[in-house]
Amino acid sequence: MSRKNQRWNNWVLVVAVVVLAIAPLLLARKAEFSGADAEAEAAIQEVSSSYQPWFNPVFEPTSGEIESLFFAVQAALGAGVIGYVFGLYRSRHERQASQHHPEVSQ
Numbered sequence: 001m002s003r004k005n006q007r008w009n010n011w012v013l014v015v016a017v018v019v020l021a022i023a024p025l026l027l028a029r030k031a032e033f034s035g036a037d038a039e040a041e042a043a044i045q046e047v048s049s050s051y052q053p054w055f056n057p058v059f060e061p062t063s064g065e066i067e068s069l070f071f072a073v074q075a076a077l078g079a080g081v082i083g084y085v086f087g088l089y090r091s092r093h094e095r096q097a098s099q100h101h102p103e104v105s106q
Contacts, residue, residue, distance in 0.1 A: 044051050061067040 061070060
């Protein structure tokens with residue numbers, strides 16, 4: 001694949017990701033976005049109003065913004081680890097391929 005085609009494909013993927021991220025927000029303007037924890041709590045209360053949790057949280061954020069910050073940091077760290085692992089395996093694969101076929105250059 002040529003560099004020009006690869007760049008084109010990368011831009012198409014970036015645009016697709018942006019569209020997939022923004023489309024739900026535009027299509028569901030009057031929808032209420034709440035976390036899975038709140039939905040689960042409401043469903044449990046509906047099924048069994050006498051349910052008591054097994055334990056209390058060790059740390060509870062002081063506001064929704066702090067909770068969102070922790071979630072974003074967790075997601076960023078996870079994405080960083082996954083990206084690092086993919087890069088590590090790709091570089092290993094490329095190094096092994098260049099050792100077996102030294103005439104092929106990138």
